[in-house]
Amino acid sequence: MARGRTTGRAETDRRALPVFAAGETPAPFVITGMDELVERDTTWEPHAHATHELLWNPRGASNATIGSRTWTITRTVGLWVPAGVLHGGHMPAGTWYRTAHFDVRATSPLADDPVAVEMTPLLTLLLERLASRDLEARSRELTEQLALDLLAPSPHTLLVQxxxxxxxxxxxxxxxxxxxxxxxxxxxxxxxxxxxxxxxxxxxxxxxxxxxxxxxxxxxxxxxxxxxxxxxxxxxxxxxxxxxxxxxxxxxxxxxxxxxxxxxxx
CATH class of the missing domain: 1.10.10.60 (Homeodomain-like)
Structure with missing residues (x-):
């Protein structure tokens, strides 16, 4: 998920984002990151990214829904959403979330299905570093490769069908x-x-x-x-x-x- 157009009542943000097919738009790097602190309860309408997306929350917990399945996202358990997969979500006010977007050409150890990801301290630090656009090319390449190597499913999936x-x-x-x-x-x-x-x-x-x-x-x-x-x-x-x-x-x-x-x- 990412920032989008905000609609609805003042106490709740409802955000609409585009629906992209996998690889439809170019990615600036193999891994690109962003973060946001949401000030109000926020709901994302169903959307899809051209990149694979990894979501986690340094503070707060949130839900992401794909079809009839809803995952809970925390600071230790993230969610991998493959490119082109339609998904929506809800975050309570005060949630600080981060996302990492992975170019579809990157080789990932994760499946082509949504899966909960173990957000270890090292993986978190690497992805936070990659949120900067000012890294020297070789440094970025090494950091991206290590982050890809550390991606692994979480044994603590909280999923409701x-x-x-x-x-x-x-x-x-x-x-x-x-x-x-x-x-x-x-x-x-x-x-x-x-x-x-x-x-x-x-x-x-x-x-x-x-x-x-x-x-x-x-x-x-x-x-x-x-x-x-x-x-x-x-x-x-x-x-x-x-x-x-x-x-x-x-x-x-x-x-x-x-x-x-x-x-x-x-």
């Missing part, structure tokens, strides 16, 4: 409105007049997860944004449906592989 069927739509809508919704699989079965097994099969078919695992991922994704915004762990636990901070912390670690403290902005 949105279910699409009419059967599961009420469940997804309820959790979107209130991630702390306490209805169980049995409760939903009774409300929707279907068996628990039917709901379970539908969740696995559409998201690859059971209802419980999908719910935990959804809550963790919402909690990550609240953590990065500075809300207390106790308040977040209550808001996303856990009886205590310790229960929330255990569920968050089980789902993401990270502690709440590792996601909270420095």
């Amino acid at each position: 949105q279910p699409s069927s009419a059967l599961l739509a009420p469940i997804a809508a309820a959790l979107e409105t209130d991630p702390g919704d306490q209805r169980t699989l049995r409760d939903w079965g009774a409300q929707l007049a279907v068996s628990e097994r039917t709901i379970t099969r539908a969740f696995r078919a559409e998201t690859g997860l059971s209802f419980g695992a999908w719910q935990a991922s959804f809550r963790a994704q919402r909690a990550a944004l609240l953590l990065a915004g500075g809300m207390s762990v106790e308040e977040i636990a209550e808001r996303v449906g856990y009886g205590s901070a310790s229960a929330f912390g255990a569920a968050f670690r089980r789902t993401t592989g990270l502690t709440p403290g590792q996601v909270r902005s420095p």
Whole structure:
């Protein structure tokens, strides 16, 4: 993502960017970077870049959506978006984000599909250095090559696949409105007049997860944004449906592989 035309109400920026095919416009370098501190809640309409894009946040957490999949981006877990792939996103006010754009001719160890990337301290420093346009050519070349060598998928992907069927739509809508919704699989079965097994099969078919695992991922994704915004762990636990901070912390670690403290902005 990058800066774009701003529309909408004063309290929310809605940004529109062009849709480019992979390689449609020339890139000035193999890797080009930029950053921005967003002052208001900001939503990017679906767009696509001519370059591969790597997104991460030195401060704050944000979401990026590609089709029915939504990834959470933090300071330690970025997102690789291949060139030409349509994507949108949302960032809460106060998020400081960075992007690195990779020329499509560059050889990358990452797949041609979106993937979460481990933002190690060394990789972060190299990409920040490449944001400068004043590097001597040989220095830039060496820095770019090292950065490419360090790109690797993250083991801590926080990804939620949105279910699409009419059967599961009420469940997804309820959790979107209130991630702390306490209805169980049995409760939903009774409300929707279907068996628990039917709901379970539908969740696995559409998201690859059971209802419980999908719910935990959804809550963790919402909690990550609240953590990065500075809300207390106790308040977040209550808001996303856990009886205590310790229960929330255990569920968050089980789902993401990270502690709440590792996601909270420095």
